[in-house]
Amino acid sequence: MSSTDLVPSSGAQAVQALARPDGRQFLTFRIGEEEYGLDILRVQEIRSYEPPTRVANAPHFVKGVVNLRGVIVPILDLRLRLGQSGEYNAFTVVIVLNVAGRVVGIVVDSVSDVLELGVDEIKPRPEVPAAMDARFITGLGKLGERMLILLDIEAMITSPDFGLVD
Template identity: 70%
Template sequence: MSSSTELTTQASRAVATVSAAESGFSGASGAARQFLTFRIDAEEYGIDILKVQEIRSYEPPTRVANAPEFVKGVVNLRGVIVPIVDLRIRLGQKAEYTPFTVVIVLNVIGRVVGIVVDSVSDVLELQPDEIKEPPQVGAAIDTRFITGLGKIGERMLILMDIESMVGSPEFGLVD
């Protein structure tokens, strides 16, 4: 098994494990929260694991005419047409497709959407004291979709509000 397939399989198992335990999630601000971590270029990001439906290896989607550059196209996922958005391009990063490139399939705001990232790392549980407020840097950096920064040892995660991002007018995926 290739290392990218192995990594995708491990992350998928973690998502399945967390999904099975979903009913026990309290959602309270004082409770630990679990995040799927992934990389885009040199940065590590985290999204709420409860928004993740599955993780798939990247396969070129069917292009859609006149779509923005970051919308790579659509795929048929068990009868559901899923738009595929390259989050790397949307965030202004370069997009190289390697054996580690994966699609994180999300279920957000009543829609199924795939986001392309460089690689998936793991699922981490963060305690409330491990999550810090996003930095206040003025108008220079758009922090609308950053819910906080997670710190675990030497690792720093940028925690994203993926539901707000996908639902934003800039994404153009929701009416």
């Protein structure tokens, strides 16, 4: 076997060959001072924030809709939905997700990077008082001193609270 037999032919195969079998990849982003992670497989693309077309009688966190290559995409400000506020600046981005057969954009303060976490780096979600809604937290990712709040973005987007999916 030559050394070229060990090199995968495509980039996707290379990433797969280097990935740990027990690892999961998360796109990390910031809202305020907190860092969150969501399953990278739900991400379609990352775009800079552009003001969407407003929709009448929409909840306060639904900023409107955009036309993304012929697909009308609702834009939700996740910061507002999580009780935070945020200004729209050069770092504000929209993460376009594909969840439950729908394309949805979420506004966040900034995107950090893609991290792979092994099962030993993912801790169960903490028990929290009933006043705090932890339904959509799947766990906490720990990398050294860095702590990520891992979200079940599909459960969050498809919940009745969001009102996007029947």
